[in-house]
Amino acid sequence: MATHSSEINGPDVNDPAINGPAINGPAIEVDRLTVRRGGRTVLDGIGFSCPPGSITGLLGPSGSGKTTLIRALVGVQIITDGTVTMLGMPAGSAALRSRVGYVTQSPSVYSDLSVAENVRYFAAVFGLGTAEADRAIDDVGLSTAARQVTGSLSGGQRSRVSLACALVARPEVLILDEPTVGQDPLLREDLWDRFHTEAAGGTTVIVSSHVMDEANRCDRLLLLREGTIIADGTPADILSRAGTDSMDEAFLSLIRHSMAGGRSTDEVTS
Amino acid sequence: MSGPILLATSGRILRQLRRDRRTIAMLIVVPVLLLFLLYYMFDGAGQRFDGVALVMLGIFPFVIMFLVTSIAMLRERTSGTLERLLTTPAAKPDLLFGYGLAFGVAADVQGAVACAAAYWIFDLRTAGPAYLVIGIAVLNALLGVALGLLCSAFARTEFQAVQFLPLVVIPQILLCGLFVPREEMAGWLGGLSRVLPLTHAVEALQQVGLHPEPTAVMWRGVGIVGGCVVLALGLAAATLRRRTP
Structure with missing residues (x-):
């Protein structure tokens, strides 16, 4: 069974x-x-x-x-x-x-950068490229907002950007x-x-x-x-x-x- | 320290700066506007304007970069991105030198525009070449970046960070020899002046104004300012703690 x-x-x-x-x-x-x-x-x-x-x-x-x-x-x-x-x-x-991936309570991302720029930066810090960053953005359902400036997003979307920045390192x-x-x-x-x-x-x-x-x-x-x-x-x-x-x-x-x-x-x- | 992380960090800081059009405009336009004021204060080009404008070409980047960097680093601390970065493979020098490189590039543009305006619009005359003036101006910008990074560690809010301007920057401007020649200062003031890095940057600039070739005094000034940049960055690295209470 x-x-x-x-x-x-x-x-x-x-x-x-x-x-x-x-x-x-x-x-x-x-x-x-x-x-x-x-x-x-x-x-x-x-x-x-x-x-x-x-x-x-x-x-x-x-x-x-x-x-x-x-x-x-x-x-x-x-x-x-x-x-x-x-x-x-x-x-x-x-x-x-x-x-070890860490996502803080308040989204710790750069509000003056776009979603893609944020995730790509953290990808680079982990030695990864844009393909991995794009995958992480897709994983949190933000592909359509990837080019938007993070500060203009809703609170919920911002915390998903923060999550993507951690998920990118798998x-x-x-x-x-x-x-x-x-x-x-x-x-x-x-x-x-x-x-x-x-x-x-x-x-x-x-x-x-x-x-x-x-x-x-x-x-x-x-x-x-x-x-x-x-x-x-x-x-x-x-x-x-x-x-x-x-x-x-x-x-x-x-x-x-x-x-x-x-x-x-x-x-x-x- | 890792080259790729440092470059990615610089690129990220420049991208942030690029989105802030107003700050870019201020970085580039404000020094030119101030030179314009000086030019009319001294009734046009001449020896007095030359002396003051040359020193100002060193002071503007120092002050502006100090302010921009201390606020930028404070935002990095308060937004939680600093703590987050310190849980990643990024090393402290990657961050600090990343800031130094990014704002160093911005300072290059600023220094080139301000010097172009000074020489071509306001008819500044120096015995030495303009590239040395730009080089020392950029070094001063780096001094501003390094001291800004260090001071941001002692501020919790942007209000507090701005207060370091009168504390750290203005005394250096007062004592650098612009208002009163250092030889005429009281002994203890002259001594104080000698331990402040901006004094040596101003001395180096004045040497370029007086001599067609780089002098030993100029190189000494450049060396002292460069040493202060490295020292301030080292101290700033010591204020970055991976573990906090």
């Missing part, structure tokens, strides 16, 4: 023959990560790991530490304690720079901070299809979001609150744990439960 379904549904993401040489161990490994900033503990000894080709959703209210965690994964955050290992190397290692790990903010439902669907396509090709994806209905599209969820992980499991685990069939309700209930004081024993095991 399992073999059949994988034949019907396309490539099995766990099959090394499809993914190329398998990475030994997890693609991402975070151990006792602590970040203090200005006397405040932003991340408090968190740990988790992600297998290659998985999509992990990072959820939590604003101020819960999502962006700090993402910055630590990319290696731009000064960390106080613990380790962050990406593809077997310490996060931020020079060798990771063309293998990274093995793709780290996305709230990539679907400001996108209409149809485009959000397209973006999630894109993330699943990348993951099916072996890319490990981490997506932060505070839109709970997107949580169902992840293989696995981490719920962050005040710098600690208060729930870790598949969407089904989280729902059954909260005893509801709505993600919104599940998160509200888990957050309230953690506020009531039971947070250290709150891990959902899958």
